[in-house]
Amino acid sequence: MITVDFKNRTPIYEQLKSNIQKLILSGALAPNEQLPSVRALSVELGINPNTIQRAYSELEKEGIVYITPGRGCFVSEDTASITENKKKEISERLTLLLRDAKALAIPLDLVMEKIQSIYSEKEEDGQ
Amino acid sequence: MITVDFKNRTPIYEQLKSNIQKLILSGALAPNEQLPSVRALSVELGINPNTIQRAYSELEKEGIVYITPGRGCFVSEDTASITENKKKEISERLTLLLRDAKALAIPLDLVMEKIQSIYSEKEEDGQ
Amino acid sequence: MITVDFKNRTPIYEQLKSNIQKLILSGALAPNEQLPSVRALSVELGINPNTIQRAYSELEKEGIVYITPGRGCFVSEDTASITENKKKEISERLTLLLRDAKALAIPLDLVMEKIQSIYSEKEEDGQ
Amino acid sequence: MITVDFKNRTPIYEQLKSNIQKLILSGALAPNEQLPSVRALSVELGINPNTIQRAYSELEKEGIVYITPGRGCFVSEDTASITENKKKEISERLTLLLRDAKALAIPLDLVMEKIQSIYSEKEEDGQ
DNA sequence: GTGGTCTAGACCACG
DNA sequence: GTGGTCTAGACCACT
16 A cells, blocks of 8 residues: 655655555545554565654644554544645645746746646556 | 855855856856856855866766866857757656646646746845 | 876876776675775775775765765665666767778678687776 | 858867868869868857867877978878778777677578668768 | 765865 | 865664
8 A cells, every 4th residue: 555666866755654645545544443563564665663653753743643642643634624635735835836837938928738647547547 | 247145044055056047058158258267266165175176077077067177167159959958858857747736636826836936026036 | 996097197086986887787796785995995095085985976866876974875776777778879989990990991700819818808997 | 162060069079070071082182182260260160269279180190181380281192091981980980889799689681681781772962 | 773964174187 | 166075973763
């Protein structure tokens, strides 16, 4: 269910975080469902337990999961905060991207067109 | 003309690289024009010469400038192909971004609005 | 396994790069195998860590290894494509070289002889 | 007649040297013919006079030209030494190339084949 | 522990 | 003057 790409330069704990967020948003992980234990995930993925720990505790800080010491890590009931998170992230990426587009003098129309075409295209996913 | 933001967490040499790329692609630096010498930029920006050196030599590997030891660093002639590459890269980033936006059910209008506002915004740097 | 020649005028980081490439392409280093850490190699060879770092990171840009900060430096998986590139490069060099040889009217036999002798020679390093 | 490529990483004085050697070998410069003066070439090519000077004096050391102070630089009568020079250079390049080919485990037959085909091919030059 | 970045200062070859 | 390489030593984030 959860995977990491060691060749990818984004920190593993970040990969874990976005991975889990996606699972929750897609409904694969329901509210109040228990996530794998730190130890279990650590051996399954061949990752240092500290790394898993960090991902979980940051997700907790962001309100996406809640941790009950001794019991485990559970999906938060309030998925709204997750959506908020993602929206903020996307907004930032969009800002950076458009800044670059402007630097290249790419006309606004072209960008708009591209967006229209992607939005109307059939979904087919890909990590 | 060239500035760096020490507070920014992106490496200085990366800031330099994108800074110079923008100057070239926007036409502020013409093909075959000479860039400031490593030492000159280093004192002007208060940065170690090695850092400038790294930026220049990476830009050379990417074909954006050419360096002649003993003479200096010059803007590459075939700026066109560079622009093409950049456009492709931006297009890919846009595709990925919109896929995520769609997954969050962000309405197209919102994206469009955001884009409009960024495109009409006054340039004031940042990264 | 890895050695450098300080008397040689080719930069140390270049020596390291070609050294490692040969180890990988010859199969002495298997895909996904971990290379010595920057610091370890640095003390083993009596070289500054920065120099090793540079070799590794350039090899990564060329797709020969992949680096995960905090984990280490690993041999890339698709060694095949690397080999292909190298073969093309060698073929080009050979073409240029023979053009020059022809211009000097060096007889084909002489070239062939030379090649035979080198191919049958025992490996003993050198750059 | 003589040109230099500033984008090429080989030192300009080396470019000048091989350039002149080729002109002599091809017969464009006859024995005892006078080469352009240091000053003249310097302004024609936009190169520092020191650089021209260095090329000339190294060519003199190698017996390819002779310099008579106050009169100028002249093509040597003995073109044999030039050929010798070139042969040595080619031999070195061949050695390096084959070492690389061996490292890639390229079979000897393949190299031989390639050489045959190039040697039998029609000449069409190229710098 | 790992790699990544940066500074300071030195020495070299080239122009 | 130019860029190119290297050392020494520091600090950071990630595992």
